[in-house]
Amino acid sequence: MKLDSSIAAVVTGGASGLGEATARALAGHGVKVAIFDMNEAKGEAVAAEIGGVYCKCNVTSDEEVDEAFAKARAAHGQERILVNCAGTGNAIKTASRDRNTGEIKSFPLNLFNLIIQINLIGTFRCIAKSAAGMLTLDPLPDGDRGAIVNTASVAAEDGQIGQAAYSASKGGVVGMTLPIARDLSNENIRVNTILPGIFNTPLMNAAPPQVKEALAASVPFPKRLGQAEEYAQLALTMITNGYFNGEDVRLDGAIRMAPR
Numbered sequence: 001m002k003l004d005s006s007i008a009a010v011v012t013g014g015a016s017g018l019g020e021a022t023a024r025a026l027a028g029h030g031v032k033v034a035i036f037d038m039n040e041a042k043g044e045a046v047a048a049e050i051g052g053v054y055c056k057c058n059v060t061s062d063e064e065v066d067e068a069f070a071k072a073r074a075a076h077g078q079e080r081i082l083v084n085c086a087g088t089g090n091a092i093k094t095a096s097r098d099r100n101t102g103e104i105k106s107f108p109l110n111l112f113n114l115i116i117q118i119n120l121i122g123t124f125r126c127i128a129k130s131a132a133g134m135l136t137l138d139p140l141p142d143g144d145r146g147a148i149v150n151t152a153s154v155a156a157e158d159g160q161i162g163q164a165a166y167s168a169s170k171g172g173v174v175g176m177t178l179p180i181a182r183d184l185s186n187e188n189i190r191v192n193t194i195l196p197g198i199f200n201t202p203l204m205n206a207a208p209p210q211v212k213e214a215l216a217a218s219v220p221f222p223k224r225l226g227q228a229e230e231y232a233q234l235a236l237t238m239i240t241n242g243y244f245n246g247e248d249v250r251l252d253g254a255i256r257m258a259p260r
Contacts, residue, residue: 001080001081001140001142001144001147001239001240001242002140002142002240003026003029003030003031003236003239003240004029004030004031005030005031005032007030007031007032007080007081008031008032008033008034008072008073008076008077008078008079008080008081009023009026009031009032009033009034009079009080009081009082009083010033010034010036010068010069010072010079010081010082010083010126010130011023011026011033011034011035011036011082011083011085012036012037012057012059012082012083012084012085012086012122012123012126013036013037013084013085013086013087013151014033014034014035014036014037014043014046014083014085015035015037015039015042015043015046015054016037016039016042016046016201016202017085017199017201017202017203017228018085018151018196018199018201018228018231018232019035019037019083019085019086020046020228021227021228021229021231021232022083022085022149022228022231022232022235022236023035023046023050023052023083024046024049024050024232025229025232025233025235025236026081026083026236027050027051027052029236031081032051032052032075032076032077033047033050033052033053033076034047034052034053034054034055034068034071034072034075034076034079035047035052035053035054035055036055036057036059036065036068036072036086036126037054037056037057037086038056038057038058040054040056043055043056053071053072053075053076055067055068055069055071055072056068057086059086059118059122059123059125059126060117060118060121060122060125062125065125065126065129066129069129069130069133073133078133078134078136078137079130079133079134079146080134080137080140080144080145080146080147081146081147081148081149081239082126082127082130082131082146082147082148082149083148083149083151083235084123084126084127084148084149084150084151085151086118086122086123086126087118087119087122087123087151087169088115088118088119089115089119089155089163089165089166090111090114090115090162090165090166091161091162091163091166092107092108092111092162092164092165093107093161093162093164094106094107094164095107107164107165111165112164112165112168114165115165115166115168115169116165116168116169116172118169119166119169119170119172119173120168120169120170120172120173123150123151123173124176127148127150127180127191130146130148131146131148131184131187131189134146134187134189135187135189139188142242143188143242144188144189144190144242145187145188145189146188146189146190147189147190147191147192147238147239148180148189148190148191148192149192149193149194149235149238149239150173150177150191150192150193150194151173151193151194151196151231152170152171152173152174152193152194152195152248153166153167153170153195153196154195154196154197154250154252154255154256154257155167155170155257156170156171156173156174156195156248157171157174157195157250158256158257159171159257160257160258160259160260161259161260170195173193174193174195174248177191177192177193177246177247177248178246181245181246182246185245190238190242190244190245190246191245191246192238192244192245192246192247192248192249193247193248193249194231194234194235194238194249194251195248195249195250195251195252196226196231196251196252197219197226197250197251197252197253197255198215198216198218198219198225198226198252198255199225199226199227199228199231200212200225200226200227200228201228204225212225218255218258219252219253219254219255220253220254220255221253221254222253223253224253226251226252226253230251231251234249234251
C-alpha cells in the first residue's frame with residue numbers, strides 16, 4: 001500500500017505514546033489520520049498538529065466506537081488503515097497474602113475483566129467495524145483493500161508476576177491475528193500484530209529514573225528503552241509491505257522478561 005493523501009487511517013490510542021508516534025508518521029506521508037482516544041485535550045492537540053481529526057472514543061463502547069468511525073469517515077472517507085494502540089494494564093497477583101496482616105486476597109474479577117474488555121475485546125471491536133467498512137472499497141492497484149496493525153506485548157509470551165490479566169489480553173490479540181488475517185484474506189485485507197518490549201512512553205516516564213535505567217540495562221541490545229518512533233516504523237512497514245500478513249512480531253531488543 002502506497003501512503004499518500006488518498007489514504008485515510010484510524011489510530012486508536014493515538015493521542016500519546018505508540019499511537020501518537022504512528023499517527024504522526026502516517027500524517028508525515030500525507031495520510032489523513034483520525035485519532036481515537038479518551039484524552040480530549042491531547043487528542044485535539046495532536047490532531048490539530050498533524051492536520052487530522054480527533055474522535056473521542058472508549059473502545060469498550062459499541063456506541064462510542066460507531067460514533068467515532070462515523071465522524072472519521074465523514075471527515076476523511078472510509079479508512080484503509082487501522083492501527084490499534086489503545087490499551088492499559090494492571091499488576092495484581094492471582095492470589096496473595098498480606099505480609100502484615102496475613103489476609104488472603106484473590107485477583108478481583110472486575111479488574112481482570114476490565115483489562116480484557118479494553119485490550120482484547122476493544123481491539124477486536126475496532127477491527128471488526130473497520131474491516132466491515134473496508135469491504136465497501138475497491139482494492140488498490142497493488143491489490144490491497146486495507147491493512148490492520150494491532151498492538152500486543154512481549155507479556156503475551158513472557159508475562160511477569162502480577163500480569164495475568166494483561167498477559168491474557170495481549171495473548172488473545174496474538175492468538176486472533178492469524179484467524180482474522182485468514183477471515184479477511186479473500187477480501188484483500190492484511191492483519192499483523194506488534195509485540196513491543198519496554199518502550200519509553202508516557203506511562204514509563206512516570207517511573208523513577210533509577211527504575212528506567214535498570215530496565216534499559218536489562219535489554220540485551222541496544223541497552224535502552226524502545227522509542228515510540230521505532231514502533232511506528234515497524235507499523236508502517238507492515239502497512240506498506242504487501243506480503244506482510246498474519247504475523248506477530250516482537251520489537252524488544254531481544255529481551256525475555258524475567259518473572260519480576
